[in-house]
Amino acid sequence: MSRLLINENPLQVLPSLACAIGLNEAVVLQQIHYWMASSQHVHDGRRWVYNSVPSWQKQFPFWSESTVKRALLSLEKQGMVISGNYNRDPRDHSKWYSINYEALAALENSQKQVNDASGQFDPIEQVNLTRCNGSECTDAPGQNESVHQVNMTRPLPETTTENTQETNSENKTHGVQAEARTPAKRSCREYSPEFETAWQAYPKRAGANNKSAAGKAWAARIKSGVTASTMLAGVQRYAAFVAATGRSGTEYVKQAATFFGPDHHFDEAWDAPATPKRQTASQQKHSGFDSREYGQTQSPAWARGNQ
Structure with missing residues (x-):
């Protein structure tokens, strides 16, 4: 059956x-x-x-x-x-x-x-x-309990105005609910663990730094064949560069979406500038003495005229 x-x-x-x-x-x-x-x-x-x-x-x-x-x-x-x-x-x-x-x-x-x-x-x-x-x-x-069958003298019609209206209303409601759920799915975007690691290591900046836009740029580079390790290494170099130049927390830090963008800023060297050698206190006290000639003494101009 x-x-x-x-x-x-x-x-x-x-x-x-x-x-x-x-x-x-x-x-x-x-x-x-x-x-x-x-x-x-x-x-x-x-x-x-x-x-x-x-x-x-x-x-x-x-x-x-x-x-x-x-x-x-x-x-x-x-x-x-x-x-x-x-x-x-x-x-x-x-x-x-x-x-x-x-x-x-x-x-x-x-x-x-x-x-x-x-x-x-x-x-x-x-x-x-x-x-x-x-x-x-x-x-x-x-x-779940047994119920006696009812002798129906009139069968339910296959199509009625009420059923058609209910079906149309239900379809419209489902369409509205589907549209309403779409933004919720977008706002609850899931990121890969590699991107989350890079995002945490990325230097902080003043102003906007949209994580969703950065995630899309990251995904686009991954899709184009760039490896996550390459971009993560770029983030680490860039973070060291920002810290060395004193730009942390300023508007001069690139937005992450730009950094992961099609220009491949993550591939740059980001070498930190060389730090000048600091002099000791003793060297600073006698600074310039080595360039002087102590064996010869030059007379003032008024005295040289009589020589």
Whole structure:
């Protein structure tokens, strides 16, 4: 038997409910009703079930979290469910839900009046749900208890306006989410360990030094065949040059993106200038004495005239 046919407990929905409040909303409402039948959480005279949106989504693996969230919000706006917060931990914002059976009964009566008037109302057998034995069943993936099959007098149409609108809306939402996620991936760029080592060794400069631009330049050189060791050695030579010339922390330090750019500044020698030999204190005290002639004495000009 094919695994694509029903070999597991299905999620069920009545066509009349789906037509009245929407297909997605009807599926979610039926699931809430299922869990309320076994819920032990009673507040303000009502039974409640609770879950976060990701936990609800696990019960509907064919939908995204955004679809489940929209269905829950739609049920609230239509008055089919009531939401609350009875969490003991104030940091827990999981919503609690209870079905507004009064509003559901009013919806059923209005539908019955319309269908009776048009002669198109067909009675549908009531569904008996077997309650699960556990005290809390909010984390289960689906309706695991046996459920009687419903005799549907009208099959769901293959294509409906509501289904088409939901599909188009879902596709548009996925497109927006995909565009929104793209910048996040770019901002969380991952760099190679070799680049991170070079970035840490690169001399600090005053002003901008964009790491992302430097990473792109580094990757471009690697792609062109330059080795990481070559660029890292260039960084070390350049850092020694900057320190020797007293340029550390100034705007005269090249931006890393320029250093790793197509001009291959990392290939330059970056030889530090020679440091002049420092004289000792004794040498500085007698500086210039060696160039003097102490054996001859020259008379002043006024004295030489009489000689």
